[in-house]
Amino acid sequence: MTKWVKAKIKKIIYWKKNLLKILLKAKINKFIAGQFSKILIKKNNQKKIQRAYSFVNPPKKKTIKFYITLVKKGKMSKEIILLKKNDKIFISKNSFGFFTLKEIPSSKNLWMFSTGTAIGPFLSILQEKKDIKKFKQIILIHSVRYFSDLKYLNLIKKIKKKYKKKLIIKITITREKIKKFLYGRITKLFLNKTIEKITKINMTKENSHVMLCGNPFMVKEMFYILINKKKMTKNLRRKPGNITRENYW
Known part of the structure; x- marks a missing residue:
């Protein structure tokens, strides 16, 4: 209760x-x-x-x-x-959930995919910095509909500056084209290999763990893409895998 x-x-x-x-x-x-x-x-x-x-x-x-x-x-x-x-x-009084780095096995690369307000837990994690040493490289891919939805852009820039080269951040906008930002849905950019090309990192089940948070359609679609295209598996306490996910509504 x-x-x-x-x-x-x-x-x-x-x-x-x-x-x-x-x-x-x-x-x-x-x-x-x-x-x-x-x-x-x-x-x-x-x-x-x-x-x-x-x-x-x-x-x-x-x-x-x-x-x-x-x-x-x-x-x-x-x-x-x-x-x-x-x-x-x-x-x-108490908090809930297992969408934390504590629940994730060590990996060379940690990928964070979020949409809209679901960037919240990633901002909390990146500001806290606990368990960050488990990963050599962190990649945050964040998607919004419009540029005006990027309300935490200044905080994102401050976090990036503190992490230096350890953190790669790429933002994509889905409903308008803005210079210096990617354009299109996360799933489409992943399938056409734009995300891996622009980050210069080849995601494999051997070198990566993926965290998905946000729009349940994005989370579900990316989950199946990772399973089918990258042969990854769901991360469980009793059986560690490559994918940790959380729907945001």
Whole structure:
């Protein structure tokens, strides 16, 4: 049973009508970078609505940050849009999930594929830096629909600077062509070998582990591409493999 604690909203930043960042203050137990928490909002009639969101902040930071896309006609979205600074909501005291580097075997290359707000857990992981030494090279491939959706671009650049050559970051935009960015869906760019060519890294089951997070269609499609084209296997505790995945809604 989930144990809930009160959380105070420190700030809400609306980047677009449907894209926002929520900053919270709450006494929760320490989480592992890559995990998610649950938010609960009580309506006036005491009906409760809850959803899971991954942390953007690393565990060492006291301010809790969530990167959220509002869904049209979504029950939780309708409540979130009414929230304001200093409002009280509830957050799970403990965090959940196995989308962490702790669960991944050592490998020469670690590939991170994300779409939209699902870059959150990767930002948390890369800021925390724990278990990073298990990998010689890290490659982050992030996809958004429009350039205006790249709200964490400055943080991405700061992270890249700290990691130097150990981290390769490539961003692709799917609905408009922008100079210096890739154009097209992750799956298409992977199938036509653009991603491997531009990163200059040949992905094999012997040298790579792949983390997939985001749009369930991307995650599912990439999962089967990796199984069929690269002969990779799902990563399990009892049987280590090459693919770790998490759907983002």
